[in-house]
Amino acid sequence: MERTTKDRILDEALVMFAEHGYKGTNLRDLAARLELSKSALYKHYESKEDIWNALLDKMEAYYAQRFGSMDNLPPTPDSWEAFQQMMMGMIRFTVHDPQIILTRKLLTIEQFHDARVCKLATKHFLEGTANIYAKVFEGMMEKGLLKKSDPAMLAFSFTPPISALIHLCDREPDRHDEAFERMEAFVQHFIAIHAVK
Amino acid sequence: MERTTKDRILDEALVMFAEHGYKGTNLRDLAARLELSKSALYKHYESKEDIWNALLDKMEAYYAQRFGSMDNLPPTPDSWEAFQQMMMGMIRFTVHDPQIILTRKLLTIEQFHDARVCKLATKHFLEGTANIYAKVFEGMMEKGLLKKSDPAMLAFSFTPPISALIHLCDREPDRHDEAFERMEAFVQHFIAIHAVK
DNA sequence: CATTATAGTGACCATTCGGTCACCTGTCAA
DNA sequence: TTGACAGGTGACCGAATGGTCACTATAATG
Numbered sequence: 001m002e003r004t005t006k007d008r009i010l011d012e013a014l015v016m017f018a019e020h021g022y023k024g025t026n027l028r029d030l031a032a033r034l035e036l037s038k039s040a041l042y043k044h045y046e047s048k049e050d051i052w053n054a055l056l057d058k059m060e061a062y063y064a065q066r067f068g069s070m071d072n073l074p075p076t077p078d079s080w081e082a083f084q085q086m087m088m089g090m091i092r093f094t095v096h097d098p099q100i101i102l103t104r105k106l107l108t109i110e111q112f113h114d115a116r117v118c119k120l121a122t123k124h125f126l127e128g129t130a131n132i133y134a135k136v137f138e139g140m141m142e143k144g145l146l147k148k149s150d151p152a153m154l155a156f157s158f159t160p161p162i163s164a165l166i167h168l169c170d171r172e173p174d175r176h177d178e179a180f181e182r183m184e185a186f187v188q189h190f191i192a193i194h195a196v197k
Numbered sequence: 198m199e200r201t202t203k204d205r206i207l208d209e210a211l212v213m214f215a216e217h218g219y220k221g222t223n224l225r226d227l228a229a230r231l232e233l234s235k236s237a238l239y240k241h242y243e244s245k246e247d248i249w250n251a252l253l254d255k256m257e258a259y260y261a262q263r264f265g266s267m268d269n270l271p272p273t274p275d276s277w278e279a280f281q282q283m284m285m286g287m288i289r290f291t292v293h294d295p296q297i298i299l300t301r302k303l304l305t306i307e308q309f310h311d312a313r314v315c316k317l318a319t320k321h322f323l324e325g326t327a328n329i330y331a332k333v334f335e336g337m338m339e340k341g342l343l344k345k346s347d348p349a350m351l352a353f354s355f356t357p358p359i360s361a362l363i364h365l366c367d368r369e370p371d372r373h374d375e376a377f378e379r380m381e382a383f384v385q386h387f388i389a390i391h392a393v394k
Numbered sequence: 395c396a397t398t399a400t401a402g403t404g405a406c407c408a409t410t411c412g413g414t415c416a417c418c419t420g421t422c423a424a
Numbered sequence: 425t426t427g428a429c430a431g432g433t434g435a436c437c438g439a440a441t442g443g444t445c446a447c448t449a450t451a452a453t454g
Binding site for chain 2: 410411412413414415
């Protein structure tokens, strides 16, 4: 199946909305990037707002699939080395994937202007990742790698510092290396405190 | 000394820029809120961008004073009860003060569009608070309330979860109470792990 | 072959927005 | 008294922007 114009519009809309915000995005530039005339956009969407809503529909579907089902949880690591390796791997992906970067930026800059973005932002930045790591820690407690305690609280003390450094990478890509060093150090620190020896 | 029109413009500009972003703010509404005509604005500032820069100047001065000098550090608490009380007091202030809320929102939604905002955002969300708490923890280590270790790392494992919940309050004010309960619980958890018995 | 739906174009429209200008008015100093 | 000046007004301008419309080309369909 080919990539339809309708989909291409959404992909490019993500780029522009993420970089300039809803208000700052204009349909002439969007059309130009797709090598289309502005009026062609209206063959596929009714209005700028319609494009926006279609993009949010797509994002909501993605998040429902990613955070909604328990099927695609990461496997419980067998050791703290494996945990650290899995962690850093997931972080590296999330920090470098262009589409995910744009999504984070979009959620960040539009979270106060749109109710659906607001909900998605909380899911992405707060609940989603924390819930996933709560499951991971739960599994590690059962394997005896972690002392039994509240896995949700543990996850909440783990993910926000990582998240803060991911935000730093988005904001100041120049400081990428520094951010990764700090992430590694933090994970080490976390392990040193919580690992069952 | 009375509040000059020039200052009133900046105050109202903060409100509008924080709520609608730079691009989303228009000078007609800004003037209307001040019960001025649009052209009156130009008696005090050369352009919209000039207002924006003046606002950033003011914010930079504020942050230089707040995070730059070591004079206005919070006092080292004498006990963990005192620590928790001071903490929650500072958080309550920062979450409820209208000007600080607007500042956070402005930094959040414009961090990718303006280099100065970018720097301020990192200062506000990452380094500023962490540095302050590093000093606090350093003091508490010397008082024997905390085991001696790297105070910067400890601060970095403490402030981001709090910060994430402050962001939640900004984004979803309805969930204010829930956010505060989680903050209290996190502080308790932090104390339980790190306090020297 | 005629028809119809689809995707695309460019000209055009109304509105909005940043910015300018001529003009007004009260204050204060020479 | 007068003249400069700071602060304020409303009318206006050009550019940008979301959206519409008549028109065209192409490919599938009866």
